[in-house]
Amino acid sequence: MAINIDAYKGVLAQLSPYHAKLVAVSKTKPVADIEAFYAAGQRIFGENYVQELTDKQAVLPADIEWHFIGHLQSNKVKYIAPFVHTIHAVDSLKLLQEINKQAAKQQRVIHCLLQVHIAAEETKFGMDEQELQQLLQTYAANPLDFSQVRIAGMMGMATNTTNEIQVRKEFHQLRQLFGSVKTTYFNKEDYFKELSIGMSADYTMALEEGSTMVRIGSLLFGERNYSQM
Template sequence: MDLKENLEKLYNEISEAKESSNFNRDVKLIAVSKTHPVEMINEFHKLGLNDFGENKVQELISKFDEVNGEINFHLIGNLQTNKVKYIYNKVKLIQSLDRIKLAKEIDKRAKADDISVDCLIQINIGEEESKSGILYEDTEKFIYELQEYESINVKGLMAIAPNTGDELLLRKLFEKMNKMFEKLSSNNFDRVEMKYLSMGMSNDFKLAIKEGSNMIRVGSKLFGNRNYN
């Protein structure tokens, strides 16, 4: 598999999506490296990629010390409270903050180390029972509650759209996310900055970019099919 070719092709597709978007936003690429070996991460790093997304804490930790150079890991999967201690000081961004119990644990660990942890609030935009995330209408209330936890910086919003071929539905959901993102961009909350709108994966990132996404999480288009062995 030619990783350089995969990356160049993806960059071209991102450029095309940006050109057909009404939003002039730079798009940050998170390469979803879950189930793929460290060698592939190092290869992509040589090609200029610095940000990699992992779903599972254990896998992230096992790769953390093996990668070459300065690599930013993003935790993009559901984070259990009892696993926070392993990664709170290792990740660039926790993209799946979705409950106060989790915020409390992150804050406690960060406070003890006198550091801040950057997080995205995960919204369950499709209201799917199988997915994590807060309800869309609870976003502002959740941010208000997070004000109590001074070691957490909210850097934006994250959503995983339903796995569907219904482009109309996807555009509608992405548009809805962007509305919340723009609304919160003029907020007066402490430690809340709408820097990233993380939405769009291998199968729907073009639509997401068209509707305002400035951070996409792409795995199979870069790494090929996942290896679950």
């Protein structure tokens, strides 16, 4: 195993002053690696692929809080609806409606984060501000149609670049948008509080820019070998 428990403890120490949560990104990693971090106290794990997540959930402890952090197709929601705690990448009204539908079938409430496109790369997913506003207006106008989802915050992925000024700017812009959305749509709600930004390479900047939840994989689990998938 290439896991790094010392790095894990170091990340937790850095998160502590910010009261931020760690999502340990375990995609492509074996069950044994997850079990090792579970034994060290970690309970929140993030996965990107539906089949991999369902396979792991079936054999790992029931008190793990599973987060789906990848791009999610509407027709795959039904497979994770019975157990997923939070879906990070809600990037359309259609997807939010399907999550609500499948959560209702399971008599559950699923936490959702609205993904906003903040990076320079067009390949990254997420809504632009106009699409975000349209979703929020529909949500606010029809609350009973979304009774099985809880919009708990927002998520974004910065540009994959070594330019720290650009990354910080993108994080800062999302933090400002998060504040505006909270004031406009969720000012009376205490659950709209999560800002999921920051990964292994940029999480320290994300914390400084207001992140409440970082998604860290390679720093904890080692680099991924996708050829073995």
